[in-house]
Amino acid sequence: MCRLLIVLPALALCCGCIGKSGSVGSSARQPPEPGKYTCYRAVDNIVLDGKLREKSWKKAPGTGNFMMYDGKQQSPLSTTAKLVWDDQALYIAFECDDPDIYATHEKRDEALYSQDVVEVFIMRQDDTEDHYVEYEISPRGTLFDIYLTAPFKGKLEWTSEAFGAGAVFAGTLNKPADGDKGYTVEIRIPFADLYGAEGASPEDGSEIRMNLYRIDYSTPEEIGKAGADAKFITWSPTDKINFHQPDKFGVVTFRRSPVGR
Ligand SMILES: [Ca+2]
Ligand SMILES: [Ca+2]
Structure with a gap:
């Protein structure tokens, strides 16, 4: 929780600044549409190795490239996701192009949000x-999870028992000069975390509101410190550099039909 509170003033500062400049001359512009996705049942076992070789991933529809946080332009670094589910969990796969992958944290709940x-x-x-x-996952597969009772009010000590992820990167970590390709992340989010009870899962046609984000950084001069040149990238646009806006989350609709049929 302390760590969360430390990062919040910086976020709040950015929000105020961006909000003022973003409003100039934009009165006629329609707000960007929230993200929408239909999530089908997995057709095979998802192995959390970060490799998206399962049939379920090959058949699942993609989100299309994410947007920059304000929805005014697409992400300059291709960022896409796919979702499938089974009785126990929601699975999410991210594919992120990244010419400079920066990730040093190896312990759960470290400040992953300050690096890729x-x-x-x-x-x-x-x-x-x-x-x-x-939930946060680094390109090296380090995990972060937190339970929030309101925006920016969280319990960092909360730990999901069955949240898991695997990640694979193509390139070299924390070496900006040699040019990387990117990384993929494969995530398991247990429905027990969302429904508060073991064995609960979505009904056909039910909706869950969520958002999918990526923060991209360049490797800074001092390895281990916060990354440089932050880009705030999102599936469902947030207007401001503030991901803690539940009213801007997108909608995922669950269908019982197997993915691809
Ligand atoms: Ca896999
Ligand atoms: Ca990066």
Whole structure:
């Protein structure tokens, strides 16, 4: 929680600044559409090795390239995701082009958001209104999870028992000069985290509100410190550099039909 609070003033500062400049001359512009995705049942076992070789991933529809946070332009670094589910969990695959992969953290719940990272925010589905869960995964597969009772109000000590992920990167970590290709991340989010009970899972046609994010950085001069040149990339646009906006989350609709049929 302390670590979370440390990063928040910086985020808040960015929000104020971007919000003011973004409003100039934009009154006629329609707000960007929130993300929408239909999530089908997996047709095979998802092995969390970061390699997207399962039939389920080959058949699942892609989100298309993510946007920059404000929805005004596409991400300059290709960033896409796919989702499938089974009775126990939601699975998410990210594919991220990245010419300079920066990731040093190896311990769970370190400040992954200050280096290259993908993030998933999902609203809880039980009676804990406005609560949501945040998951982060680094290109080296390090995990971060936090339970939030309101935007920026979280329990970092919360640990999901069955959240897991695998990641694979193509290139060299923390060496900017040699040119990397990118990384893929494969994530398992147990429905018990979302429904508050073992054995609960979505009904056909039910919707869950969530957002998928990526923060891209360049390797800084001092390895281990926060990355440089941050790019805030998102599936469902957030207007401001503030990912903690549940009202901007997209909608995922669950279907019981097997993916690809
Ligand atoms: Ca796999
Ligand atoms: Ca990067």
